[in-house]
Amino acid sequence: MKKVHTLELAKIGRWGQDGAEITRQDLREVAETFAGKRPAVIGHAETDKAPKFGDVLDVRLSDDGGKIYGDVMFLPEAEALYERGAYSGWSVSIPKRGADGKRYLHHVAFLGATPPKIPGLKDLGINYSEGESPEVYQFSGQMPEEGAKMTDEEKKAHEEALKAEKDKAAALQKQLGALKAEFEAYKAENKAPPKKPEFSDPEAAKKFADMEKKLAEVETASRKARLGAFSEAVKGKIPAGLLPKAEAVAGLLEGAGEAEFADADGKPIDWAKAATNM
Known part of the structure; x- marks a missing residue:
């Protein structure tokens, strides 16, 4: 520490x-x-x-x-x-x-x-x-008045990187959904209690443990991919010194689970867009 x-x-x-x-x-x-x-x-x-x-x-x-x-x-x-x-x-x-x-x-x-x-x-x-930087979220840096200047080549590379991150996150989310469905179906088929499954068949127990481990790995990879897409979305639009702090805040929100926020008119808030227009 x-x-x-x-x-x-x-x-x-x-x-x-x-x-x-x-x-x-x-x-x-x-x-x-x-x-x-x-x-x-x-x-x-x-x-x-x-x-x-x-x-x-x-x-x-x-x-x-x-x-x-x-x-x-x-x-x-x-x-x-x-x-x-x-x-x-x-x-x-x-x-x-x-x-x-x-x-x-x-x-x-x-x-x-x-x-x-x-x-x-x-x-x-x-x-x-625990890391190299503490979890301090005071956004004291000055926002650029006109945004970061990028060449056409840099813009194209940024857009391609953002698309790749979003595609990766979407694919992992799809894989995660399929694994969850398979996981629940397997528990139901084997009549395992939802909180602490116990199987009399050693092979069934091993398969369950393997599926549980794979599910956790994909959930972790999916979370990292979503945060990667967020980082790409705000890169070049906020000061470089604030980027680690924005990523840290996004990580806290991500770790809190799924949540939907809306403005006064009930329109969902795009947090990446909001962050780049502060």
Whole structure:
């Protein structure tokens, strides 16, 4: 299990000996422009060859807009140093982009002997994740104003990939339906209880177990194919940094079982289309 620390990264005010000011607008821009992992490093004097301390996985504003929070996952060696208090403070680098003058998170520097510019920032707690990225669903990245630009060849390749994923999902759904029907018919024929079937014939028991295993395998493959079709449908239409989060949310909805949602007029909602038009 991997630990994910939720930290207060910065807050409004004037800080340090130079009295540098961080405004609400600065924090809004940092949350708005965040669109993917940013490095956590040791000290601000980083170089191209310096290793990272971990990753900032997500950035979001507090409810009152006076702080920004970040979800940070440390490398194992760095986690041990942080827990021992060797690097217990941190400071953000939020320069302005040349393209539009908006502030963005360049990195978070963890500090040891040097105190941070903003005192009193807190570690708000730990979540746990089994994968490389935690299940954090704060959509803080900025949506592109005109959508992603693709060449005709890229559009054609994208459409072909989407069709292939949809065809694969449809074929697996059909196979799954047939297996379920065969499975239920076999239970009925052998008069097996629906919850815990028991067969006196060892061969019948083995066939039942094999069918149950195959059914589970096809259900898993079908679910992956449906999620693959979703990923292809939204690829290129939402920022790359948000794609893993959109896939994670889709996975949660998929895992909840079949459900149908409708708008105020009773028209079914196309979630992939809705996601690309947020």
